[in-house]
Amino acid sequence: MLKDEVNKALKVVQDGGIILYPTDTIWGIGCDATNTEAVKKIFALKQREESKSMIILLDTDAKLPSYIQDIPDVAYDLIEYAENPLTLVMPGAKNVSPALIAEDGSVGIRIANHPFCQQLIQRLRKPLVSTSANISGEPSPQYFAQVSDDIINGVDYVVDIDQHSTEIRKPSTIMRIEPNGGFQFIRR
Template sequence: MSEVINTEVHNAFEVIKNGGIILYPTDTVWGIGCDATNPEAIKKIFAIKQREETKSMIVLTNGERMMYNVFNEIPEVAWQILDLSEKPTTLILDNPRNVAENVIAEDKTLGVRMVKEPFCYKLMERMKKPLVSTSANISGEPTPKSFKEISPEIIKGVDYVVNLHHDKICDKPSTIIKLTNDSQVKIIRK
């Protein structure tokens, strides 16, 4: 299995380093992604999803080092939430840096999720950058629970479809919690 993952990581990396867009399985649902530091690639994702560019997307990281590369300041409560979470959790944090401006929300926040899922983890290890992650659907349509539910329009719009977990069913997206640097906590999605 790890040989298949390594091949897919290699293929996805080659596409991403050239500004391309991938369709890939995350630790939650199927996502559309690219290099989070590439504003042109991010624009392509907005176009594929037919989504307003004022709506923000999240990024995935593969550990504390990458988290601190994206956020200079991470509230202590963020680490406590991540330690206690029993399911994938996206945190919305203040004042991101070292990512493209068009992935940051108007209020200068960014949603981020640290993943351990082998494909995503290894891909970011190779990229040495965070990965954009947004659900693989046209804006306003339901989030697909499996690869079979992804619209042909999305599949045709990306540059590479990762050949892993096509039979996996994802029951739901991550929990989303907004944390401010002054320690305010707001649950956006359970």
């Protein structure tokens, strides 16, 4: 079941499509983080300003150096010891779509802990975009049943995993880390 869904989603993402999928936090809309056309489809679907960046998911922190210029050592400690899903916003973004990089050169990255996300990212060999499955300004859905029809009908594929779960999941904690190791919370 999981393998079949990973295969179906992989094909859609490799072909430049966007998917609706479960994560270790809330349901997300995603695509290949290196494909600018696909990233722009997500901005259009969410009716979101392109100046508001979206995060990327990786399957392991070993891949961080491929997407961030200089990673402060504290980043690895924060990832290792975080009790809840943690998104780190770091400067020096590289090798992702320019549409995902903020004006200050930063990008938000989370190491996904969901088996579907991990397997899809491993197979894709690229980061996956992750943004909440809602129209900009509307509340983020806490589980699949709360995702609006506009979003469901607007993606190229809806992953058939965890759809019946009503477990309340919260968005990740977001921290900004500076190259000198200084950090601040953006969302707790």
